[in-house]
Amino acid sequence: MRPTVHDIAAEAGVSLATVDRVLNNRPGVRGVTRDKVERAIEALGYVRDVAAANLAKSRTYPFVFILPEGDNTFMRGLAVEVEAARARSAIERTAITVLSVPAFDPAALAAALERARGLAPAGVAVVAIDAPEVVTAVDALREAGIAVVTLVSDLPGSTRDHFAGVDNLAAGRTAGTLMGRFLGGREGPVAIVAGSMLVRDHRDRLDGFSAAMAESAPGHRLLSVVEGHDDPAEVERLVANLLADHPGLAGIYSLGAGNRGLIAALEASGRQKEVCTVAHELTPHSRAALLSGTIDALLNQDAGHEVRSAIRVLKARADGLQVIAAQERIRIEIFLRDNLPVDPA
Amino acid sequence: MRPTVHDIAAEAGVSLATVDRVLNNRPGVRGVTRDKVERAIEALGYVRDVAAANLAKSRTYPFVFILPEGDNTFMRGLAVEVEAARARSAIERTAITVLSVPAFDPAALAAALERARGLAPAGVAVVAIDAPEVVTAVDALREAGIAVVTLVSDLPGSTRDHFAGVDNLAAGRTAGTLMGRFLGGREGPVAIVAGSMLVRDHRDRLDGFSAAMAESAPGHRLLSVVEGHDDPAEVERLVANLLADHPGLAGIYSLGAGNRGLIAALEASGRQKEVCTVAHELTPHSRAALLSGTIDALLNQDAGHEVRSAIRVLKARADGLQVIAAQERIRIEIFLRDNLPVDPA
DNA sequence: AGATTCTTGATTTACGTACATCAAAAATTC
DNA sequence: GAATTTTTGATGTACGTAAATCAAGAATCT
Helix, strand or coil: CCCCHHHHHHHHCCCHHHHHHHHCCCCCCCHHHHHHHHHHHHHHCCCCCHHHHHHHHCCCEEEEEEEECCCCHHHHHHHHHHHHHHHCHHHHCEEEEEEEECCCCHHHHHHHHHHHHHCCCCEEEECCCCCHHHHHHHHHHHHCCCEEEEECCCCCCCCCCEEECCCHHHHHHHHHHHHHHHHCCCCCCEEEEECCCCCHHHHHHHHHHHHHHHHHCCCCCECCCEECCCCHHHHHHHHHHHHHHCCCCCEEEECCCCHHHHHHHHHHHCCCCCCEEEEECCCHHHHHHHHHCCCCEEEECCHHHHHHHHHHHHHHHHCCCCCCHHHHCCCCEEECCCCCCCCCC | CCCCHHHHHHHHCCCHHHHHHHHCCCCCCCHHHHHHHHHHHHHHCCCCCHHHHHHHHCCCEEEEEEEECCCCHHHHHHHHHHHHHHHCHHHHCEEEEEEEECCCCHHHHHHHHHHHHHCCCCEEEECCCCCHHHHHHHHHHHHCCCEEEEECCCCCCCCCCEEECCCHHHHHHHHHHHHHHHHCCCCCCEEEEECCCCCHHHHHHHHHHHHHHHHHCCCCCECCCEECCCCHHHHHHHHHHHHHHCCCCCEEEECCCCHHHHHHHHHHHCCCCCCEEEEECCCHHHHHHHHHCCCCEEEECCHHHHHHHHHHHHHHHHCCCCCCHHHHCCCCEEECCCCCCCCCC
16 A cells, blocks of 8 residues: 555654645744655655645646637647647646637737736746747746746747747758658759748758758758748649749748648649658648658647647646656657558547 | 536435436436436536546556567567556556566467466556467456457457557558658668567568558569567677678668667678668667668657556556547657657657 | 744544445335 | 335545644744
8 A cells, every 4th residue: 555644644753734744845844854754755655646635735727828820720730639628627627718819920929928917827838939029928927927838839038938849950850851862862952831930940940951951962952941821822822833933843841831732732733743742740631642642751740749748837837846858748750651640630 | 616426416406325326337226316417417517536536446456567578678668668657556556567478489478368367457468479379368368357458569369458559560561661762763672670470560560561662662672581589689690691692782671679680780791871771669779870870760669658558548448438549549650860859768 | 931933733624536324215016 | 005125315434635723842032
């Protein structure tokens, strides 16, 4: 049987109340006594029964999630995952409020962060935009004692507690190596389509891709980046233009969202088999394109993992506990047509 | 505030005891009354507080894990993860016993399964060998009311409850596509090194690899499979022979364990850069080889995920609950040198 | 030494559920 | 309609921790 607080009290020769004071950092315990209790805890290998503790505290965690609006499937999927987390609120003792803001609009995001502060939550999760006013708003939250986790896109200049997302530099590098090796010495320029250079994750992916391409396919020409703002219609227009302007186009790296447009433009051109295409995020559209051969490789971040990780970290921070960094690292998933999960995720 | 059993009793106009009888399927409730209570549960959206329930039950789950002995890093890593789960026993209310058996020995495995039955656990997790006597032993466990989960390697002919491992056919296909595309039309035969055709996972990987190679690099010659029994020393000997016998060797697919030997032989030959190598399982050795370029791509199954998933499934089965299949699907991870996790896992 | 502050003990209630017991009420059988 | 069985109610204890209260003891200061 695992030891309880009673066992500690007996072992240390103190009362239950004193054990409680030590365990919960309450004042009124002499250093000597505290040591005695801590030695008993150590000796018995006591671990607090979290379930019982939560039951006794009947604690709930009010959190705010700030997500961008927009038509792209990835962000909508993220919203779905947050909704799923909301549905688990009762059982997880969370109370989640969702705020929607226009995409790629730093001022609107900063305003939403202010609004979140007014709700006095225990923590905030936000898809960040890398802009000074956003940094200021995040730091204000932190100073108000509210935990902040950036989601999907990071804000390195701020005092945010944690980033729940993938290493986008590594993701870009991975895409670059795959592209370089899949091209295998083939000639022709490679195009890059981004969402916006305003968000950190897209900038990082671009840097990583360029570096890895330079290593795995030295001398290969990269066209200058075009920005599609994660909007399928805009992406379709841009890619159609690229295909028209560069008859010898060898590859396309789509590092943002809006893959529906990318796929439509490629398939309209009839050149989907000769253009090596690497894209991000597994959606029903990109999944179908991978199976049909229009897309050659897909990098993915699991939105569900990210949301659940963000909540775990926010909870831990709210309780003043450490998180195990390694456990909260979000993996970059690579999908070829052969290893797609069965359910369209 | 979320509703409790008291709220249901009030809503349904019955006593607490009756609600308890309904919730826990105890006898002595009329159909009409049962309906009334169930309607109240529905109306209030009651969800049982699992933490409180477990606390009240002070339930523990005795489980047995059966793992193969042997010198290869993957299985040792699996054992470490099981040990880690054992360390969490107190907090997870499990009591885990580990049985070690000689690798690739169906008779010994069947005997261990018999022994496990004698321990009368709630569930058994086993790295299976695809043999009739093992099927018989697993089925005997199931008939004794003990849940069985196969781990890493499956046993499709048996009545096991669940398989906690990757889709090895898909893993083999993925390796085949990567190999085919990385070779990019280069000539020369491709060698395949397996552990043993006795275990299901190796057979599946081989089938998948052959099929995908035929598609992505049609007409490429595959040498016949050699078996290294997941033993580094034996694998080293075999690979050295392969390299000597085939000066034009273009690629090696190592679908089992014992990568230390593979790497040693490749590097001793000095041909590690010209031979495209795809292997399985991320270990400190394979990680270093991926970074140095000796290995070109690595497929991985996260042993920690598999062990934790196996425990979740066993618990659910012991409680007679459903598992969400999608949630327990173990992903095939693909690592290139660019997306390696920071910690040597 | 006496007053004051700090430290500790003893005890109680609460969290939400599980489970057992005994008595009372209702339904069923003869 | 009495006897029997089935169903329901009332109540209490337990799980392990949190948190509060009040009294008693020890240490510190003057």
